[in-house]
Amino acid sequence: MTTRYRLLLVVTALSLLALGAITIGLSVGSVKMSFADVMAGLFDPAAPASSVIRDLRLPRTLAAFACGGLLALAGALMQVLLRNPLADPYILGISGGAGVGALLAIFFGLGVAGLNGFAFAGALLAILIVFGLAHGDGSWTQTRLLLTGVMVAAGCGAVITLLLSIAPEERLRGMLFWLMGDFSQGVNPVYALIGVVGVGLLTAPLARDLNVLIRGNDTAKALGVSVTFVRIAVYLLASMATAVSVTTAGSVGFVGLVIPHLTRMMVGNDQRVLLPTSMLAGGIFLVLADALARILIAPQQLPVGVVTALIGVPVFLYLLNRTRYQ
Amino acid sequence: MTIRHTSSVDALKAIFKVDNVDLQVGQVQVCNSLGFEIYPGEMLAILGRNGVGKSTLLSNLAGLPRGQMSGEVLLGGKSYQDWGARASACWRGWLAQKQQDQFSATVLETVISGRHPHLNRWAWESAEDRALALASLDSVGMADFVDRDVLTLSGGERQRVAVATILTQNPTLYFMDEPLAHLDLNHQIEVLSLMQSKTKRERVSVLMVLHEPGLAYRFCDSALLLFGEGEWLYGSAAAVLTAENLTRLYGHPLLQIESPDGEGQMQRWFVPG
Secondary structure, three states: OOHHHHHHHHHHHHHHHHHHHHHHHHHOOOOOOOHHHHHHHHHOOOOOOHHHHHHHHHHHHHHHHHHHHHHHHHHHHHHHHOOOOOOOOOOOOHHHHHHHHHHHHHHOOOOHHHHHHHHHHHHHHHHHHHHHHHHOOOOOOHHHHHHHHHHHHHHHHHHHHHHHHHOOHHHHHHHHHHHHOOOOOOOOOHHHHHHHHHHHHHHHHHHHHHHHHOOOHHHHHHOOOOHHHHHHHHHHHHHHHHHHHHHHHOOOOOHHHHHHHHHHHHHOOOHHHHHHHHHHHHHHHHHHHHHHHHHOOOOOOOOHHHHHHHHHHHHHHHHHHHHHOO | OEOOOOOOOOOOOOOEEEEEEEEEEOOEEEEEEEEEEEOOOOEEEEEEOOOOOHHHHHHHHOOOOOOEEEEEEEEOOEOHHHHOHHHHHHHEEEEOOOOOOOOOOEHHHHHHHHHHHHOOOOOOOOHHHHHHHHHHHHHOOOHHHOOOEHHHOOHHHHHHHHHHHHHHHOOOEEEEEOOOOOOOHHHHHHHHHHHHHHHHHHOOEEEEEOOOHHHHHHHOOEEEEEEEOOEEEEEEHHHHOOHHHHHHHHOOOEEEEEEEOOOOOEEEEEEEO
């Protein structure tokens, strides 16, 4: 089976699964609805379920799908960039930066717009700091990038703990929910949807370069890859994907680490297949995780990050053990 | 210092020119005003003690800068910069001393990555590319390993996959950093014979770092010795690879033994005294 055929097959299958997952995402919630009611609510503005489906569940489900796609794509890109299978979208401090921004906004009682603006600004700041410092001597080695990012993340972690410890009681819950990742507070899916399409399209022409880049910088260079350009492009694309997702839904964990691994085991490590597959699988996973977050202890809702972590941790440990004994 | 060429390679037009190259890495002066030319069909061996800068020199000559280099390196009359990254990669291949695999990939996926510079951005590998990759694997005796994960290969098997990858890239100029690393004796001879017949048949050229002067004498047309502190000696294998030069090169007395091979050619072997 040629690679191209495999890509077509996998993307078709996952697109159908994605439609199924989104339908499930629209169907579950505190108000019980039949499939017919859901469809009527989706397509007919006069139907009784219309406002619940269109104003609440549809934006939430689409946001979960887009954020899952962004995080899985960013994770796969970071793993190539750092040539480390354990890298995830948050490893270079982007979620830390966004977290500091978001918590500051909550701390000062700013509204949703302020929170999103602060979170995105924090993420951008972290991206620029890591980029500038890792770029320092022009070498841009994996180790330097990784250490710079991990240090920025550690610094942000300290500021986050500081804000949590001095925050007034009534704001703590909002802060914790934001940090765990959460779709329950009137999310806006537009930026995440634009982001996932945009980053996906911009990554596509680089995919074969990434196949070669995995084999080492010098080997890639000898095979005609403009290594510095491609690595900077990958860093910026992965960072922007992460920043948009974190701004939309907070730092949802484990999607960016586990999904690229799972898809790599299923479809191999050809980036032309892996990147689109990860994107779709990440979207499906997060939509289903968010559906679970709504029904596990209904009528109360869990932050979706709790669900992804509860699934992600055992799955990841299982995979890690399996590969060790191979 | 240069000894004039008297070997069998044709003196039509040099494919590769090195002129007045000074190279320094950290505290090590690898060469001072190094100059030589490589002709189509030529095989050159680079020899020297550990840490003298053989790999560094080879990677600089292959257009992968390390340390501080001055002077001119011309590939088919143009510098690497003038060619650009992609066009250079169609001209020259580089075999790394160590293969660094972090992720699983099949042997075929790894080998076919050699076609990367020949394909435009949106193209997929064609049936011909695949056939070339399979033929390359066959020529290093790895045809049965097509679907194996590279992470599960032994050192010698991985090395032969790397050789198959550069063969699939199919360049005019091969830069090979210790192509015999991890290989058994029979595979060492196989790889050298393969490169020798390829150079003579297809007029491609090879520059490689070797550790065994006897093999360099048997398979290479010319040799470059790096003595350290910038000193070097370049010339035909017969002129350069002598007990006297090699004793000085390795800092240990070497005996030269001459014996005819299967085809009646006189071969030289060097034995530590």
